Amino acid sequence: MQKPTPFVLKNVVIIDGTGAAPIGSGSVVVEGDRIKEVLPGAPGRIPAQAAVLDGRGQTLLPGLIDAHVHVASSEANPMEQQRRNYPSIQVINTVKVLEETLMQGFTSVRDCGGADPGFRVAQEQGLIRGPRLSVSGRFISQTGGHGDFRLPTEIYDPRELPAGMAGGVYDGVDAVRKAAREQLRSGVDFVKVMAGGGCMSPADEIDTSQYSLDELRAVVWEAEAAGKYVAAHCYSDRSIINSVKSGIRTIEHGNLLTQAGALAIKEAQAYLVPTIVTYEVMPEMGHKLGVPANNLRKMIQARDHGLEALSIAYRSGCKIGSGSDCLGPMHVFKGRELEIQAKVMGPMNAIVAATKTNAEIIGQADDLGTIEAGKLADLILVDGDPLKDIGLIQNFHEKITVIVQGGCFYKNLLA
Template identity: 45%
Template sequence: MVANNLLIRNANVLDVVEGSYTQADIRIDDGMITEVGSSLGAAESAREIDAGGKFVLPGLIDAHVHVTAATADLGSLSSWSPSYVAFQAGRLMGDMLDRGFTTVRDASGADFGLHDAQAEGLVRGPRLFFCGKALSQTGGHGDSRARGTALFDSHQCCAGLGRIADGVDAVRAATRDELRKGAHHIKVMASGGVASPTDRIDSTQYSLDELHAIVEEAEAANRYVTAHAYTAKAINRSLEAGIRGIEHGNLLDDETVSLFRKHDAFLVPTLVTYWSLQEEGREFGLGQSNWEKVATVLDAGRRGLELAVRGGVNIVYGSDLLGGMQRHQAREFQIRAEVQPTIDVIRSATVTAAKLLQREGELGVVAPGAHGDLLILDADPVDDISILAESRIGTVVQAGRVVLEK
């Protein structure tokens, strides 16, 4: 039997764009959806599944993960054996797949090795889009050194999440280097953060000349740049520099919303990570001084999301969890649904995320020409988002293969 030929009959298929269901069969040939309609015939040797009227969604997309972050003590990663980190990443990726995330975008840490291993079936996990290492200025959010540490090793085999590059020439070279290694996007640290030891959350990082240079190099390679940014000032200068995605964005303002719309840019809130860091961060390796930063952005995140929703910003699903807290990945659905309509939360993890990834029509939809990534659920998640938030998923299909069946 060819493992990625599949026919699903009698499915209640969610059109995430329209927000409505249609009774249909779904045919997948060689891992791709070829037909969605009534009374379809199966390809020879295809497996058949009778959905019996159950609810079928596209596979989910999490656009902000760190598959190598097996601890919240990010500064310690660079001292770990790369092979040990790879095994940890494989475990974390397998867990993500079991939650229904058939595609993820890694926001620094993963490399071409993990991407290739997943694509070749050596690692069980979501399809992986990666940026390699995030670009950081000295003393920025990607600089994991304590104040008394002088050297920083950004060798590709070290398991850290960032690399330091200062000055226009240096950031051009660093961007080109990550693109050389196959990066699907470039990540830049444009403000301070919670997990970094020496910067303030309200700092802006990188000059405008440096940001413009990074964007220019990425666009020359037909790739895009996404930025870690919390404050309105940091976000606004990033958007004006041509950066396409903003990670977190907790402290955005009305001007920020206008800039998102002007540039058709994307916001990737990660509210669940602040909740989990406050509740469990120290247990999983987050230092006390870093833990104390969490309160600054925790409450602001919900207010920022509310402002973005009212302003019609492109909003994408992200979790950004670290270490053992990654088990809360799907809880972001529940948090978002307190602000957004449920169908919009689902769109953020499907069709809108696919647009950010530059994979419209290929991911996030159940339609001919898309990858055969599907979830089969016993209940309607549009009516009850806890179905997704609690990962109550009966069957997960990835590229036409049944990878989870309960």
């Protein structure tokens, strides 16, 4: 396991993630795994043995957080991935995705279905390199719902999937209650439920709602009883309203929402986690990657309303996080979500969504999401001004020059 190095980074513009104006030429002091000081100007005291780095011309940001990923997605088409790969292969592929995610500047992620809590434990123990993880384990879907991967023509009973894009199909209050309890027993951080139709499932339409209020409420009851919360996959107002009525805390995607859906989210003090990038990238690449036409058709339908939905939610005053939901070889485009959100919210708010707000969503606001004394030293240095060009974040190979997680360097082009 890598050990933290005490260091001072000076001469950097600091965007601290709170939404405050950047500090022009500041310094941060890191000791152990935490930020010791954040200073406008030069550092006063340099801790013993601290490395001093000069980041002139570059901008320091909190480590990015992606609040909607599927690290266990290794192929563009989740249905075929599950058919063709052994659980062991799925795990090996997930480890690769986790390493790559950290190297894209994402020091924490929330996995919204698939990864079991063992990946979180492996990362904490230093067995693997990757972002800090908050996981939902297997997603919970109704028959014919977004997590039911059977084609309309297939008549076998669905099986719980052990790895990869792992989920299960459960109907009725008792069954969903037990499914939620099983996931909670295994140590998940939250529960993921499919409350509406999805693009990558073979037998539903995206404007539908899924599960009854009674079923959704049973899942929320169990999650809250265990001190956890529920995230719901939703596009339509109907699925959003059902979800917030049931006490669901985070609404994932929301591409078809109108004013009514936005107000429901706002009144419930729930969070919207847009994932617009996946709907842009999948129609560009999906055909070549073997994604069926039916799924691409739904992706395009969701894409065409994504930006409009975000702007309605933003104008309505919803709390907005930031997710990517990119699948398989498209994981590399996570950072493009900030560019897309910036078109509606401006670059500073897109950064806040992917740092401070996402830290709140994962329940880690005391430790992550902003550059403040006492917080964990999860930091990235960007060569240039992301407020002028937010695309620098997507160009991570060249433009993210330093990646620090818990005071440990995983990339350092300054040295």
